[in-house]
Amino acid sequence: MSKQINVALIGNPNTGKTSVFNALTGLNQKVGNYPGITVDKKEGVCKLPRGVKAHIIDLPGTYSLNASSLDENVVIELLLNKNDKDFPDVAVVVSDVENLKRNLLLFTQIKDLEIPTILVINMSDRMDYKGISLDIEYLEKELNTKIALVSTRKNTGISELKTLIADYKKLSTKGCLNASEIDKAYFENLQNAFPDQLLYKLWLVITQDVNFGTVERQEFDSLEDFKTKSKADLKRLQQKETIKRYQFINNVLKKGQTIDLKNAKDLRIKLDRILTHKVWGYVIFFAILLLMFQAVYNWAAYPTDLIDEGFATLADWVKNTLPEGVFTNLLAEGIIAGIGGIMVFIPPIAFLFFFIALLEESGYMSRVVFLMDRVMRRFGLSGKSVVPLISGNACAIPAVMAARNIESWKERLITILVTPFTTCSARLPVYVIIIALVIPDGRFLGLSYQALTLMSLYIIGFLTAIFSAYILNKVLKIKSKSYFVVEMPSYKFPLLKNVGLTVLEKTKTFVFEAGKIILAISIVLWFLASYGPGERFNDAENIVKTESPQLSEDELNDKIAAHKLEYSYIGIIGKTIEPVIKPLGYDWKIGIGLVTSFAAREVFVGTLATIYSVGSANDNEDEDTIKNKMAAEVHKDGTKVFTLASGISLLLFYAFAMQCMSTLAIVKRETNSWKWPMLQLITMSVFAYIVALLAFQFLK
Amino acid sequence: MQHTIAHLKRGQKGIIKDVSSVHIPLKLLEMGCLPGNSVELLHVAPFSDPMYLNINGSHLAIRKETAVHILIDIVI
Incomplete structure (x- = not known):
């Protein structure tokens, strides 16, 4: 058997990187966690021409190799650690044709690490729509790479990409530019101290706090001496590096890309006039929340009841059919009832993630963050925390899973911790019977006392969640990124394949974990x-x-x-x-x-x-x-x-x-x-x- | 008077002049917020926070607390 090729998919968020991953691997993928941290690790297998197989990792989206979150750190850690079993033989950088300039920043950084790199220009079907034309041959020459024009929507370019991956040995490993020009003396010293090491790699190690394995760590221990530059100095150098990279990119694109603005259409501006409106934006968002809530609370109830009854019937059947005894009881009342108790959560999870995937895929989720940031930030929550907190009113389990969409670990953790205070539907039967039992008949402003009590319980639950978040935000000492930069991607029609895979993956995670x-x-x-x-x-x-x-x-x-x-x-x-x-x-x-x-x-x-x-x-x-x-x-x-x-x-x-x-x-x-x-x-x-x-x- | 992005009104454009403040995250620069590039205020949430900008073709939202550190020349 020939060796598998290790492929790392890297790219900015919102470039359709995961769509490319899905197109390459289909159902041959699994999701796990990176050891010790809760960042999704997506891996899959892809068959290439000539019977070669590729092991593909979908790395978390990042704008550059300068990490500011746990997710982004995963990318750098892998690219800097040659001993990692997943270290890529070839890096595939996924970019979006509309944001090529910004996407190329990350590309040049990876090239400078001298890793064989393929550039995927995704969403190529939108080129005409945006009035963009590219000189691929010129770009390939200037960037020392091979380019695959891909459209996951139209399903074009994937087989070309597979061929490029299979031929990865032909790729050039020459870097794009020489970052050391930003401070010649400093970089010369650095190289003299570590003559065997790649200069750009050393620079990245200095500027990031990367957790290396012990072996590699020792090797770099004396790098401490080079941190003598103050933090502000290092930051200034990183700024200079960024500017330098953009100069290079601008030069390449000046010839390689032409944009005819007359032909460009932008749906985003028109839609955002309504969807981020001070009044209509909120009205629409709450209408969408209401719809999601309805789905998880009411529609999911039908399949849930079916599953519930199905398992009850099965348990009865087992009890009546198998000979009486401890084993039969264990099977019927312990194991079958227990599995039934897990299965009943599948409909609400599937329904909620169907909606969340739609919101994420379409690009609407960023608008939610924009609308809700100011309110939620006071309580230490993210704009995205609204979704788990509302879904928690149906069931805390899919709600807690939905918190994974929150980037900042501290905000995600607080959301997870407070969500169970919201009034889930399992509390309802208890509430209904106790209220009927102890709350007297009578009306206040035309509402019965009993209805008012039930409503109060919902409000109390929600307020407790918000208030505990406020306290946790003060108490929890977790280093987390403190700034807020959210990209507002252009709107896209969700790909059903991606939505389906998300629902499948979330359900599987719940059932098996x-x-x-x-x-x-x-x-x-x-x-x-x-x-x-x-x-x-x-x-x-x-x-x-x-x-x-x-x-x-x-x-x-x-x-x-x-x-x-x-x-x-x-x-x-x-x-x-x-x-x-x-x-x-x-x-x-x-x-x-x-x-x-x-x-x-x-x-x-x-x-x-x-x-x-x-x-x-x-x-x-x-x-x-x-x-x-x-x-x-x-x-x-x-x-x-x-x-x-x-x-x-x-x-x-x-x-x-x-x-x-x-x-x-x-x-x-x-x-x-x-x-x-x-x-x-x-x-x-x-x-x-x-x-x-x-x-x-x-x-x- | 020194203008910053926080001074922009909806639909106004500016040219970025200086981003050397330590309060500006590197990520913003990586997304194209660099001297010489254009910036337009597209939308604002209530109380002008966060602000939804088009910086050099990148559509992104930042908080007002960051916007006050990005120096610009207002164009129109």
């Missing part, structure tokens, strides 16, 4: 609820039968289920925590509900149904059964369990507590550490406890 953790916890919860120590659990049937022999079979089964749950491990946990939750107005039965809610909040209602033995009888009656049972529930001293005080306390507890293992699992995956989900679990739950405690003690 977070899914593992969710399945494991589901099985633990199942075990705790299905097993218990001693006779009272294991002999439940006989005990219940002797205690209440007059019951019908259905009632008897319900009673046994309730009895079993009471004496299961989870029941014991519920009873153990009773002293802790008593000050909040809860008894051990609610305690069990709180523990099982960890699987998903809406499980609370089902758990209470089991405990109050309304399980199977509930099938043909409506929800009133469980509501009536709950309303009739009394403490030992005869006082009601569900009063206004305990009800409000419970509502607030559910509003604030981190009770969702799936969210914790996805936060772990997105932050690459258990530290942040644990922080969420502890602070949110403690906060919920305190608020619920105050509410109950104040109202009782």
Whole structure:
């Protein structure tokens, strides 16, 4: 087998680099993380002419080799480290025909590292539209490279690009310009100190804080001496370098590119007059948000319910078909239910990312940042945080994943940490039943108290999220880029292939990364609820039968289920925590509900149904059964369990507590550490406890 | 009086004069914000922040806090 060619795709953001990657690799791609950081690592395999294979890495978009974020640092680290297993045999720089001048800056830097480089000029189908014509032969000669004119939209130029990659050995490795002219004496010294090293590489190492592997680090250790120039001096030199590069590029393009402005059309200016308008811009944006919310909240509910029912049916079938026993129970109630619990999140994730991909692909997302920056920056959030915060009102899991579109790590982290405060749809069943139980009938300004309570809970959730972001922004000490430069790309019709691949990739990530953790916890919860120590659990049937022999079979089964749950491990946990939750107005039965809610909040209602033995009888009656049972529930001293005080306390507890293992699992995956989900679990739950405690003690 | 990008009104153009302030990120220069290049204010968000510019053909948005450091000559 011949050796694979390592290819690195590099380019400015918004050049369609990922479209080129998708065109080259199709479905032969996978997404992972770079070790230790949460930057997407996209890799794929591409078949080239003559049976050669290429291993292609889609590097994060960057405007230059001067890194200012973790994402950009990945690019430089790879290009400077010849020992990296992914070090490219050939670099493919993707540029956009409309912004060729700016794109070439990065190209000249990579050329100067003497890496064989191919220049892709993408979106070539827009040349006529923009009145641009290029002298490719001249450009190839002046830039010492080979050029592929590509249009991923029209699917042209890809096979030419593949041929160029296969022939990479023919590419020139001569640099474009000599950066050392910006300060001759300084660079001469540098070269004399490291005669074996490439001068431009040394310069990049000095100007960036690049994390080298230990071997390479030692080699460069004495570079410290060359940092004697002050930071301001180094920056001035980098400015000079940038100006010098632009001079070179301008000279090349003067002959190589002609732009006939008379033929140029710009849709961007017309659209932006409306889409970034002080009033209409916001109206349109909120309309789009509303549509997304509707999709995730309502439309996704149909496939979600189907999946839910499907897995329930499957579990029943397994239980009725396979011989009774521990294994069957584990399969039906632990594993199948657990996998079902993962699958139900696929529709909301797919719907949300379908919309987000459309917004990103079309170029609209940059306008969102422009519109929302001023409001969100006060809370330490990014303009892009609006999307996760609104989607969180449907489900926190796709919302947390959506935060990945935020470039700054600090803003992304804060968004992830506060999103679970927003009112996700799993809280709704709990809210509805408790509100119906404890909030009196009556109207205020024509709105019922119950509706007002529900609305308040949504508002409280959102405000808490924003307010915690404000605090986290002050508390978290994370070095992050402090400036704001956002490119406003021209509008493009989204490529369906790219949208589809994004949806597929996000869904796969959730199922395989977070899914593992969710399945494991589901099985633990199942075990705790299905097993218990001693006779009272294991002999439940006989005990219940002797205690209440007059019951019908259905009632008897319900009673046994309730009895079993009471004496299961989870029941014991519920009873153990009773002293802790008593000050909040809860008894051990609610305690069990709180523990099982960890699987998903809406499980609370089902758990209470089991405990109050309304399980199977509930099938043909409506929800009133469980509501009536709950309303009739009394403490030992005869006082009601569900009063206004305990009800409000419970509502607030559910509003604030981190009770969702799936969210914790996805936060772990997105932050690459258990530290942040644990922080969420502890602070949110403690906060919920305190608020619920105050509410109950104040109202009782 | 020294003019900066923050002085531009919507639709006004200028020529960039000086970008040596340390408050201007290198990234902005890399995107074409260099002396001699043209700049036009296309749109502003409420309270003129951020500002949406066309700098030498690059369409980009920056905050006012950055804009006040970029010296320009106003053309029209």
